Amino acid sequence: MFDEAIGDCNRLIDINEENAAAYYIRGCAFQKLSEEELCIADFTRVLQIDPTHVNAAYAKGAAENKRGNYL
Numbered sequence: 001m002f003d004e005a006i007g008d009c010n011r012l013i014d015i016n017e018e019n020a021a022a023y024y025i026r027g028c029a030f031q032k033l034s035e036e037e038l039c040i041a042d043f044t045r046v047l048q049i050d051p052t053h054v055n056a057a058y059a060k061g062a063a064e065n066k067r068g069n070y071l
Contacts, residue, residue, distance in 0.1 A: 002029040020049040024056050036063050 009026035012019050027042030043060035046053050064070070 002033050005029045018049055020046045020053060020056075023049070024053065024059075027056070027059060031059060031063055036067050039063050040067075 006026050006029050009022040009029070012022035013026070016022075023042045023046045027039040027046065030036075030039035030042060040060055040063050043056045043063065046056035047060070050056075
């Protein structure tokens with residue numbers, strides 16, 4: 001049901017482009033689908049909106065590590 005979650009998050013983002021939770025959840029769905037580029041972009045956006053979002057920071061680091069980019 002990751003595709004449905006992504007669609008729901010897209011609708012939330014259309015309503016409010018500053019919805020960090022929607023980007024985070026969508027990023028998690030992309031991560032489960034092994035879409036590293038897309039999940040990193042979403043986690044990066046979360047951190048732009050809310051630099052204190054610890055879960056997004058860890059998730060972004062994990063995705064970067066999976067790509068071989070050890071930070």
